[in-house]
Amino acid sequence: MRLARFMTVLLAFALFGAAAGTIAFAEEEAEPAVAASDEDAKLQARAQAYWEARVAQLPSVMEFYPPLDKLPEGIKGTHGEGGSVRWSDFEIEAVKADGDEGLVQVRARMNLASDHMVRIPESMRHLLKPTIMEEWIRVEGEWYKRPIEPGLSRMMRSQRERQRAAREAAAARNSEAKAEAD
Numbered sequence: 001m002r003l004a005r006f007m008t009v010l011l012a013f014a015l016f017g018a019a020a021g022t023i024a025f026a027e028e029e030a031e032p033a034v035a036a037s038d039e040d041a042k043l044q045a046r047a048q049a050y051w052e053a054r055v056a057q058l059p060s061v062m063e064f065y066p067p068l069d070k071l072p073e074g075i076k077g078t079h080g081e082g083g084s085v086r087w088s089d090f091e092i093e094a095v096k097a098d099g100d101e102g103l104v105q106v107r108a109r110m111n112l113a114s115d116h117m118v119r120i121p122e123s124m125r126h127l128l129k130p131t132i133m134e135e136w137i138r139v140e141g142e143w144y145k146r147p148i149e150p151g152l153s154r155m156m157r158s159q160r161e162r163q164r165a166a167r168e169a170a171a172a173r174n175s176e177a178k179a180e181a182d
Contacts, residue, residue: 039097
């Protein structure tokens with residue numbers, strides 16, 4: 001019964017993750033992120049400050065969302081932090097700024113209430129530390145988390161776009177590493 005409850009909570013988190021950012025579960029540890037440009041470094045610093053506030057559960061976490069009246073054309077959404085999911089630590093794995101849009105890949109550890117009530121099998125513990133691909137936008141020179149778009153079809157389209165971007169970024173890194181090795 002407890003394992004079923006844990007799996008229900010985990011499924012709910014994964015569904016929320018589709019709205020908030022692409023989530024992947026991986027067992028291996030990644031190398032720390034290295035900013036490649038000044039904009040990457042600014043985005044990385046902003047994401048670092050956001051996640052520090054989020055782990056500490058500070059109200060200031062909402063300051064990392066753009067004012068809704070200043071959203072660039074074509075961007076709609078609301079601000080939200082995902083309800084009862086709490087995070088105990090994080091590591092920014094990759095950052096890529098491209099014009100006024102950016103992607104931040106974060107590995108964060110979930111701290112679910114069920115952690116203390118359910119014995120989680122060792123083979124499933126990696127599910128508590130997912131990799132999250134977040135979208136960020138630059139508004140008036142400052143980096144903000146991209147607001148969450150309402151609606152299931154937009155959520156699914158957005159998730160597909162993030163997954164495609166993540167695949168392309170991984171392919172580019174692999175080809176760069178291969179070129180350096182040759």
